[in-house]
Amino acid sequence: MTHPTEPFPFSTRLARLRVRLAEADADAVVVTELNNIRYVTGFAGSAGILVVSATACQLLIDGRYEEIVREGQRLGVIAPATVIRVKKYDATLLEVLAAGGWRRVVFEGDHTTVAQYSRWVAGVPHVELTPIYDWVESGRIIKDAAELTILRKAGRLLSAVAQSLGQWVAVGRTEREVAGDIDSAIRRAGFEKPAFDTIVATGLNSAYPHARPTDRTIAKGDLVLLDFGGVLEGYCVDLTRMAGAGRVAADGQALYLAVREAQDKAIAAVHPGCLTTEVDWAARQVLEQHQLGSAFVHGTGHGLGLDVHEAPRVGPGDPSEAIRLESGMVVTIEPGAYVVGLGGVRLEDDVLVTAEGQEVLTNAPLDLLIV
Amino acid sequence: MTHPTEPFPFSTRLARLRVRLAEADADAVVVTELNNIRYVTGFAGSAGILVVSATACQLLIDGRYEEIVREGQRLGVIAPATVIRVKKYDATLLEVLAAGGWRRVVFEGDHTTVAQYSRWVAGVPHVELTPIYDWVESGRIIKDAAELTILRKAGRLLSAVAQSLGQWVAVGRTEREVAGDIDSAIRRAGFEKPAFDTIVATGLNSAYPHARPTDRTIAKGDLVLLDFGGVLEGYCVDLTRMAGAGRVAADGQALYLAVREAQDKAIAAVHPGCLTTEVDWAARQVLEQHQLGSAFVHGTGHGLGLDVHEAPRVGPGDPSEAIRLESGMVVTIEPGAYVVGLGGVRLEDDVLVTAEGQEVLTNAPLDLLIV
Numbered sequence: 001m002t003h004p005t006e007p008f009p010f011s012t013r014l015a016r017l018r019v020r021l022a023e024a025d026a027d028a029v030v031v032t033e034l035n036n037i038r039y040v041t042g043f044a045g046s047a048g049i050l051v052v053s054a055t056a057c058q059l060l061i062d063g064r065y066e067e068i069v070r071e072g073q074r075l076g077v078i079a080p081a082t083v084i085r086v087k088k089y090d091a092t093l094l095e096v097l098a099a100g101g102w103r104r105v106v107f108e109g110d111h112t113t114v115a116q117y118s119r120w121v122a123g124v125p126h127v128e129l130t131p132i133y134d135w136v137e138s139g140r141i142i143k144d145a146a147e148l149t150i151l152r153k154a155g156r157l158l159s160a161v162a163q164s165l166g167q168w169v170a171v172g173r174t175e176r177e178v179a180g181d182i183d184s185a186i187r188r189a190g191f192e193k194p195a196f197d198t199i200v201a202t203g204l205n206s207a208y209p210h211a212r213p214t215d216r217t218i219a220k221g222d223l224v225l226l227d228f229g230g231v232l233e234g235y236c237v238d239l240t241r242m243a244g245a246g247r248v249a250a251d252g253q254a255l256y257l258a259v260r261e262a263q264d265k266a267i268a269a270v271h272p273g274c275l276t277t278e279v280d281w282a283a284r285q286v287l288e289q290h291q292l293g294s295a296f297v298h299g300t301g302h303g304l305g306l307d308v309h310e311a312p313r314v315g316p317g318d319p320s321e322a323i324r325l326e327s328g329m330v331v332t333i334e335p336g337a338y339v340v341g342l343g344g345v346r347l348e349d350d351v352l353v354t355a356e357g358q359e360v361l362t363n364a365p366l367d368l369l370i371v
Numbered sequence: 372m373t374h375p376t377e378p379f380p381f382s383t384r385l386a387r388l389r390v391r392l393a394e395a396d397a398d399a400v401v402v403t404e405l406n407n408i409r410y411v412t413g414f415a416g417s418a419g420i421l422v423v424s425a426t427a428c429q430l431l432i433d434g435r436y437e438e439i440v441r442e443g444q445r446l447g448v449i450a451p452a453t454v455i456r457v458k459k460y461d462a463t464l465l466e467v468l469a470a471g472g473w474r475r476v477v478f479e480g481d482h483t484t485v486a487q488y489s490r491w492v493a494g495v496p497h498v499e500l501t502p503i504y505d506w507v508e509s510g511r512i513i514k515d516a517a518e519l520t521i522l523r524k525a526g527r528l529l530s531a532v533a534q535s536l537g538q539w540v541a542v543g544r545t546e547r548e549v550a551g552d553i554d555s556a557i558r559r560a561g562f563e564k565p566a567f568d569t570i571v572a573t574g575l576n577s578a579y580p581h582a583r584p585t586d587r588t589i590a591k592g593d594l595v596l597l598d599f600g601g602v603l604e605g606y607c608v609d610l611t612r613m614a615g616a617g618r619v620a621a622d623g624q625a626l627y628l629a630v631r632e633a634q635d636k637a638i639a640a641v642h643p644g645c646l647t648t649e650v651d652w653a654a655r656q657v658l659e660q661h662q663l664g665s666a667f668v669h670g671t672g673h674g675l676g677l678d679v680h681e682a683p684r685v686g687p688g689d690p691s692e693a694i695r696l697e698s699g700m701v702v703t704i705e706p707g708a709y710v711v712g713l714g715g716v717r718l719e720d721d722v723l724v725t726a727e728g729q730e731v732l733t734n735a736p737l738d739l740l741i742v
Contacts, residue, residue, distance in 0.1 A: 045581065063668030064580045067711050107485075114488050114502045115480040131485045180558045187551040192583070193568055209435045210416065212563070297434030340438050 006146045010079035013040045013139060017052050020135045027102035028053040029135065030093065033111035035234075035306040036136035042078040043069055044234060049089055050081070051096055057081040060092055090116065094123035106132040134311075141303060141311050142328035147235060148352065151304070151330055154232040155350050155361030157189045158239050161228070162364030169224055169243045169371045175200040175213035178226070186230045195229030195236040195308045202245075206344040209298055209336060220246045223256075223343040224371075229308060236308040238332050239362050240348035243369040252345075255292070255337050256368050259345040262286035262335040263366075266300050266314075270325065270333070270351050270358040276314045277322040283335035284316060292337040301332040304350055329353045330361070377517045381450035384411045384510060388423050391506045398473035399424040400506065401464065404482035406605075406677040407507035413449040414440055415605060420460055421452070422467050428452040431463055461487065465494035477503040505682075512674060512682045513699035518606060519723065522675070522701055525603040526721050526732030528560045529610050532599070533735030540595055540614045540742045546571040546584035549597070557601045566600030566607040566679045573616075577715040580669055580707060591617045594627075594714040595742075600679055607679035609703050610733050611719035614740040623716075626663070626708050627739050630716040633657035633706040634737075637671055637685075641696065641704070641722050641729040647685045648693040654706035655687060663708040672703040675721055700724045701732070 017040060021029055031037050031050040038044045040052075041059055045068075049060040059081040061069055066085050072078030086092035097105060097120070105124075107117070109131025120129055143151060161182065168181040179198040186194050201211035203222040211225075218224060222245040229238035242256055262283040269282035280300040287296045299315025302308075312323035314331050325331075334348030350361040388411060392400055402408050402421040409415045411423075412430055416439075420431040430452040432440055437456050443449030457463035468476060468491070476495075478488070480502025491500055514522060532553065539552040550569040557565050572582035574593040582596075589595060593616040600609035613627060633654040640653035651671040658667045670686025683694035685702050696702075702724070707717030721732040 066668070067709075068579045068582070109486040109489070110484055112485050113481055114478075114483050114485060115504065117485050118480065118502070131489070133486065176558065180555060183558070184551060184555055187547065187554070197564055208439045211439070297437070338438075 006149055007076065008042060008146050009144060010040065010042060014052065014057060014079065016139050017135060018054055021052070021054060024106060024132065026104045026106045026130070028097070028100055028105045029132065030105060030107040031136060032108050032116070033136070036108070036111070036140070038234060038306060039136055039140055040079065041081050042072060047089065049093055051093070051100075053100060053102065056100070058084050058096055060084045060086050060089060060096065062086055090119050090123070094120065097124045097127055102127060104128050104130070106130050108135070109133050137311055140305055142326060143305065143330055144328075147305065148328070150233045150235045151237065151350070151352070152361055154191070154230060154235055154237040156363070157191065157232065158230050158237045159362045159364040161185045161189050161230070162239055162241050165226060165241060165243060166369055166371055169218065169226070169245075169369070171218050171220055171245050174215045174217050175202055175205070176215055179213040182226065182228050186228065189230065191230030191232050193231050195231050195238060199225065199227040201225040201344070204341065204343060207338045207340045207342065209338055209344065209346065218245050221248060223248055223252050223345065225344060225346055227346065227348065234306050236304050236306070237350050237362065238304060238308060238348060239350070239364065240334055240346045241364060241366070241369065242345055242347065243371055245371060248368065252343055253368070254290075255339065255343070255345045258287055258290040258292055259335055259337050259347050260366060263333055263347045263349070266333045266335060267349065267351055267358060267360060270331070270353055272325055272327050272353055272355065274325045275319055275322040276312050276325065277317055277319045279314050279325070279333070280316050283333070287335065287337055295337040295339050296335060297338060298336065301334050304330045304332060325353045327353050327355045377520055378447065379413060379517050380515060381411065381413060385423065385428060385450065387510050388506060389425055391503075392423070392425060395477060395503065397475045397477045397501070399468070399471055399476045400503065401476060401478040402507060403479055403487070404507070407479065407482070407511070409605060409677060410507055410511055411450065412452050413443060418460065420464055422464070422471075424471060424473065427471070429455050429467055431455045431457050431460060431467065433457055461490050461494070465491065468495045468498055473498060475499050475501070477501050479506070480504055508682055511676055513697060514676065514701055515699075518676065519699070521604045521606045522608065522721070522723070523732055525562070525601060525606055525608040527734070528562065528603065529557075529601050529608045530733045530735040532556045532560050532601070533610055533612050536597060536612060536614060537740055537742055540589065540597070540616070540740070542589050542591055542616050542742075545586045545588050546573055546576070547586055550584040553597065553599050557599065560601065562601030562603050564602050566602050566609060570596065570598040572596040572715070575712065575714060578709045578711045578713065580709055580715065580717065589616050592620060594619055594623050594716065596715060596717055598717065598719065605677050607675050607677070608721050608733065609675060609679060609719060610721070610735065611705055611717045612735060612737070612740065613716055613718065614742055616742055619739065623714055624739070626710065626714070626716045629658055629661040629663055630706055630708050630718050631737060634704055634718045634720070637704045637706060638720065638722055638729060638731060641702070641724055643696055643698050643724055643726065645696045646690055646693040647683050647696065648688055648690045650685050650696070650704070651687050654704070658706065658708055666708040666710050667706060668709060669707065672705050675701045675703060696724045698724050698726045
């Protein structure tokens with residue numbers, strides 16, 4: 001049990017949920033998404049259910065977590081919810097719902113399966129069960145001071161890992177070996193773990209945006225795409241840099257320069273009030289100008305927080321469905337271009353939307369690292 | 372793109388799904404669980420939807436995966452499904468459902484959210500949408516020859532990693548350092564990645580079954596719980612061993628001996644026709660005899676396969692809801708006992724149910740490793 005850098009405002013987060021309850025005229029909300037539970041309570045297990053009413057806050061956990069939660073509550077790193085030990089989650093939840101005497105209960109429609117919903121409806125037929133959406137996520141999308149302290153630190157630590165890439169990327173080494181070195185360095189840097197499966201894609205493999213590390217050895221002239229992240233106190237950061245094994249051919253260099261220009265323009269576009277589609281377009285327009293529009297096969301970025309992919313998505317689409325950036329949002333900016341038979345390039349940084357514009361949380365050199 | 376050890380029988384798996392369709396008198400099934408999609412098609416991305424009818428097999432993927440799927444199909448490691456590139460999954464799925472001209476479509480009730488279901492119902496109101504359960508999982512629970520080849524190999528490789536634990540566990544080293552060494556060794560052994568966050572819990576921390584590695588340093592007399600796993604060609608294996616830093620006190624040794632006896636009895640109980648609750652009871656009974664029944668706060672084990680926790684669950688409960696073991700099932704056997712203020716012990720091996728009884732896939736020494 002480690003202490004966070006500064007305390008999370010659990011009571012504020014809980015109060016916001018109760019505002020929603022009151023606005024929706026509902027008696028209780030069932031929170032099933034684990035990182036939503038973590039956000040509201042600090043509990044970070046692999047199973048659990050949170051039930052919040054105007055007067056109660058009940059955390060359903062199984063025996064594996066009982067002691068760790070009580071200890072966390074003593075230390076103040078887990079919110080003072082009423083702990084209810086379950087044997088079977090659905091059965092205990094139904095008991096809690098019945099005991100609450102509630103008539104209108106809402107649940108997370110994005111995080112409840114049709115199977116769960118069916119069992120609940122059958123179990124408490126007198127309770128009106130209604131899906132709600134984004135109640136917790138709408139809070140998570142704006143990072144508070146405690147979260148920003150962690151994300152800033154995480155951005156610096158991950159950038160420091162990136163500064164060492166030149167020690168690991170070398171002709172004759174395999175993608176898998178390099179990925180292993182990066183993962184070890186992520187832990188040594190103080191992260192709990194990598195935020196996702198590290199991508200090391202070399203030569204023609206780099207044309208596949210989500211390639212997995214193989215036993216391919218790096219050869220002279222290869223483009224090398226390195227995409228990795230770390231989790232610090234639950235919060236995820238994410239970085240992509242490019243290396244070249246000796247002299248990279250002119251078409252590979254052109255790809256790199258186009259993506260770099262696209263990333264630069266997209267970062268500059270980040271400011272409060274801007275639509276996510278506008279940020280995406282800032283990158284996409286550059287790549288289209290370089291005849292690489294169809295080579296940019298994914299969105300420009302995604303939100304970062306307790307999830308490595310969370311709101312807001314920064315991608316193309318209908319502006320009426322886009323999200324307007326606000327101060328406190330943290331997103332990746334990671335345009336890429338992938339050409340089968342040639343290779344691929346992606347550059348990724350983590351960017352905080354500030355009142356004035358943007359603050360880049362990752363500060364590793366962007367230059368093509370020649371090894 | 373690596374070749375599997377031997378080809379997976381994708382056509383058999385697809386045919387089994389079509390038998391289910393015919394039995395249920397349904398026109399098409401929508402598969403949304405990613406490892407179910409992987410099982411049927413070999414596609415292992417982080418997003419995708421599979422739609423299977425009597426005559427069609429359509430794999431919906433986004434641009435990130437298009438080239439890698441086509442390459443996989445050329446190599447025969449991805450089933451010859453019709454690839455449909457999507458921009459938005461729900462929108463394209465609704466187009467596919469409408470174009471199919473189907474009247475009765477079933478979907479995975481355990482892997483479809485209320486939000487998805489609501490959108491589908493609104494999008495294709497003339498289609499009757501009905502949840503189904505375990506159609507793919509009921510095949511996955513019995514491992515075929517290709518899967519057993521991988522799981523046997525993975526069990527040997529993970530056991531070899533365990534043989535090296537003595538190199539890393541030492542007085543003065545932190546839990547986090549030891550976990551990092553184990554993770555590196557898992558990759559060096561040939562695994563794609565750890566199967567879950569490695570647990571290294573020392574001293575009093577070992578009393579928390581799902582403790583996360585901290586910066587606590589190992590001290591003389593500590594019990595050290597080491598729980599780690601690896602993913603090989605998508606398949607997960609999982610192992611727990613115990614170490615002692617020098618002389619472990621008598622109460623810690625007694626805990627170890629009780630858990631070892633419980634594990635031994637539970638492994639011996641594994642045979643075809645046996646109920647999962649009977650296997651659990653074999654372990655639980657031993658711990659109850661040692662007055663450690665309430666210290667055994669979790670189930671005895673879980674199935675292994677593409678998921679590190681899958682069916683069958685081996686735990687206590689109503690025998691009428693238990694699963695009868697069949698040849699080809701692979702489960703962990705991992706009883707434990709956790710005493711706050713003293714420490715915890717867990718021992719875990721991976722066991723294949725055979726026609727004759729059981730085959731233990733992991734073969735690392737079970738003795739308390741004294742370092």
